[in-house]
Amino acid sequence: xxxxxxxxxxxxxxxxxxxxxxxxxxxxxxxxxxxxxxxxxxxxxxxxxxxxxxxxxxxxxxxxxxxxxxxxxxxxxxxxxxxxxxxxxxxxxxxxxxxxxxxxxxxxxxxxxxxxxxxxxxxxxxxxxxxxxxxxxxxxxxxxxxxxxxxxxxxxxxxxxxxxxxxxxxxxxxxxxxxxxxxxxxxxxxxxxxxxxxxxxxxxxxxxxxxxxxxxxxxxxxxxxxxxxxx
Numbered sequence: 001x002x003x004x005x006x007x008x009x010x011x012x013x014x015x016x017x018x019x020x021x022x023x024x025x026x027x028x029x030x031x032x033x034x035x036x037x038x039x040x041x042x043x044x045x046x047x048x049x050x051x052x053x054x055x056x057x058x059x060x061x062x063x064x065x066x067x068x069x070x071x072x073x074x075x076x077x078x079x080x081x082x083x084x085x086x087x088x089x090x091x092x093x094x095x096x097x098x099x100x101x102x103x104x105x106x107x108x109x110x111x112x113x114x115x116x117x118x119x120x121x122x123x124x125x126x127x128x129x130x131x132x133x134x135x136x137x138x139x140x141x142x143x144x145x146x147x148x149x150x151x152x153x154x155x156x157x158x159x160x161x162x163x164x165x166x167x168x169x170x171x172x173x174x175x176x177x178x179x180x181x182x183x184x185x186x187x188x189x190x191x192x193x194x195x196x197x198x199x200x201x202x203x204x205x206x207x208x209x210x211x212x213x214x215x216x217x218x219x220x221x222x223x224x225x226x227x228x229x230x231x
Contacts, residue, residue: 006119007033008033050119079099139219160206
């Protein structure tokens with residue numbers, strides 16, 4: 001039976017990184033498992049794992065492919081630790097189901113901040129009880145169920161990650177309010193922004209999944225130079 005400690009699975013083909021990150025996380029009171037590639041991740045994956053920290057470029061099975069397989073069975077947050085920092089790399093990572101993306105080299109403080117924030121979001125993901133009618137939001141032909149954290153468009157479910165859903169929920173719950181990238185980050189992560197490029201990629205990924213044209217969006221609108229909003 002699992003104890004109260006959060007269990008984190010680290011995957012990196014460099015043993016030094018696995019050892020250093022593992023030591024750091026254990027020092028903060030987390031339980032840690034480690035794998036050297038994507039196949040090892042899938043072998044160790046279970047409902048007991050609270051967070052996956054995956055390198056992108058691993059032998060046998062990449063972190064991207066491993067994340068895509070994890071998302072078929074598990075809802076635990078996935079964070080990529082990677083040397084790739086291009087926008088296309090981030091879009092690919094988030095499309096595979098990632099919740100966050102940390103570029104190497106990173107500081108110990110940054111890693112711990114991200115881990116704490118994403119685990120806090122995961123723990124607080126269950127919405128408080130409300131009247132049924134208050135647990136649903138509509139955006140045009142989109143239907144957001146806040147209890148199940150699901151999106152339905154034209155009768156079909158749209159698969160969003162937890163972070164993507166929370167961004168959409170935030171904007172839909174405050175119609176016409178313009179949120180800057182920092183505002184969104186602070187609202188979702190519950191701490192001061194440490195970088196907003198991830199938010200831009202999340203918005204792009206949400207639009208892609210919803211079939212929304214960024215040049216003439218039906219759902220998430222852009223207030224140029226200011227941020228994003230929903231009518």
